Amino acid sequence: MTTTRLRVVILGAGFGGLEVASMLSEALGEGVDATLVDRADSFVFGFSKLDLMFGHTAAERVHLAYADVAHPGVRMVRAEVVGIDPAARTATLDSGEVLEADVLVVALGADLDPSATPGLVEGGHEFYTVPGAVAARDALDAFDGGRVVIAVTSTPFKCPPAPSETALLVHDFLTERGLRRGSSIDLVMPLPRPIPPSPLASEAILEAFTERGIGWHPGSLVRSVEPARKVAALGDGEEIGFDLLLAVPKHVAPAVVVESGLTEDGWIPVDPRNLRTRFEDVYAIGDVTSVGTPKAGVFSEGQAKVVAEQLIARARGEGSDATYGGQGICYMEFGGGQVAKVDVTFLPGQAPFGGMDGPSLPNSAEKQAFGAERARRWFGRDWAPVEGSR
Numbered sequence: 001m002t003t004t005r006l007r008v009v010i011l012g013a014g015f016g017g018l019e020v021a022s023m024l025s026e027a028l029g030e031g032v033d034a035t036l037v038d039r040a041d042s043f044v045f046g047f048s049k050l051d052l053m054f055g056h057t058a059a060e061r062v063h064l065a066y067a068d069v070a071h072p073g074v075r076m077v078r079a080e081v082v083g084i085d086p087a088a089r090t091a092t093l094d095s096g097e098v099l100e101a102d103v104l105v106v107a108l109g110a111d112l113d114p115s116a117t118p119g120l121v122e123g124g125h126e127f128y129t130v131p132g133a134v135a136a137r138d139a140l141d142a143f144d145g146g147r148v149v150i151a152v153t154s155t156p157f158k159c160p161p162a163p164s165e166t167a168l169l170v171h172d173f174l175t176e177r178g179l180r181r182g183s184s185i186d187l188v189m190p191l192p193r194p195i196p197p198s199p200l201a202s203e204a205i206l207e208a209f210t211e212r213g214i215g216w217h218p219g220s221l222v223r224s225v226e227p228a229r230k231v232a233a234l235g236d237g238e239e240i241g242f243d244l245l246l247a248v249p250k251h252v253a254p255a256v257v258v259e260s261g262l263t264e265d266g267w268i269p270v271d272p273r274n275l276r277t278r279f280e281d282v283y284a285i286g287d288v289t290s291v292g293t294p295k296a297g298v299f300s301e302g303q304a305k306v307v308a309e310q311l312i313a314r315a316r317g318e319g320s321d322a323t324y325g326g327q328g329i330c331y332m333e334f335g336g337g338q339v340a341k342v343d344v345t346f347l348p349g350q351a352p353f354g355g356m357d358g359p360s361l362p363n364s365a366e367k368q369a370f371g372a373e374r375a376r377r378w379f380g381r382d383w384a385p386v387e388g389s390r
Contacts, residue, residue, distance in 0.1 A: 025071035123227030146243030197352035
């Protein structure tokens with residue numbers, strides 16, 4: 001078997017980038033020349049931000065250091081990508097280094113733009129970053145009861161179940177502190193159901209909201225915030241008052257991706273079967289794309305597997321029929337330690353379909369194992385997502 005040493009540059013070390021790098025290394029070892037680039041010094045699972053926000057774990061526990069990435073054939077580089085030339089398959093870093101590739105994989109995710117919603121930075125808290133989750137945690141710790149509003153400010157947004165999880169976990173948080181009776185919780189979302197692709201999950205969430213007295217405001221989003229009045233203006237012209245506002249900020253493709261000419265309508269279009277862009281030997285995976293699946297890590301990982309399989313076959317001089325099936329499993333917190341497992345499949349030209357298991361306590365343990373397994377695979381280390389987990 002003849003193997004060609006491919007130069008692969010992977011921009012972004014989230015679920016997708018880490019999985020591509022790990023698979024290439026496992027299959028090809030030193031037979032691949034892969035460079036994995038990320039501006040951060042560590043990786044954080046999305047669910048860890050909620051664990052941090054609600055005091056289930058400490059900030060130092062949620063970080064998985066990129067320094068631990070030590071796969072044969074893979075070089076990890078901490079740098080900001082300041083330029084991408086998809087036609088030439090090059091990436092320019094803030095250090096001045098220019099990376100040249102036989103194959104370029106763009107996995108830079110989605111950036112957050114809280115300032116796109118007037119008044120949000122001054123009057124609310126985003127919880128989609130670690131600093132945001134820490135600030136939200138501090139705000140919750142100082143909260144002595146009142147009106148809590150969880151709100152989405154635009155679509156699409158990462159991890160569609162997260163706002164619903166947050167509402168349910170806020171209920172637990174306030175109940176444990178004896179503040180629930182004197183407080184209200186409302187969730188404002190532009191979607192018609194909490195998780196549109198999964199009727200079963202949406203029904204279970206809405207039942208949980210009813211049982212807990214959580215207000216549900218579908219088909220609307222927060223357009224602006226007036227911090228002085230503690231009021232959020234909704235898209236339908238209505239207003240909702242708050243004492244604590246937890247918001248999902250606007251998501252955008254990174255500016256360097258937009259400037260590269262890769263995007264259309266804000267995101268990178270790809271062939272949904274193989275994740276190829278319109279540029280030869282340039283792939284895009286995960287949240288930065290408009291592939292048609294939710295912006296969530298598990299879908300990025302699934303797309304990464306398909307890209308990696310194609311590259312491994314190419315390096316071996318073989319053909320590949322690897323095709324992305326659009327399937328993903330999402331673990332969703334219902335509070336009280338109960339976790340549901342939502343299984344959804346997105347196929348081009350078809351309505352999404354799937355089911356739900358739980359919520360249950362065993363699914364909570366499975367969720368922790370999900371994170372621990374990827375920590376071992378990507379970082380070569382044992383990791384407990386929350387204290388006491390295995």
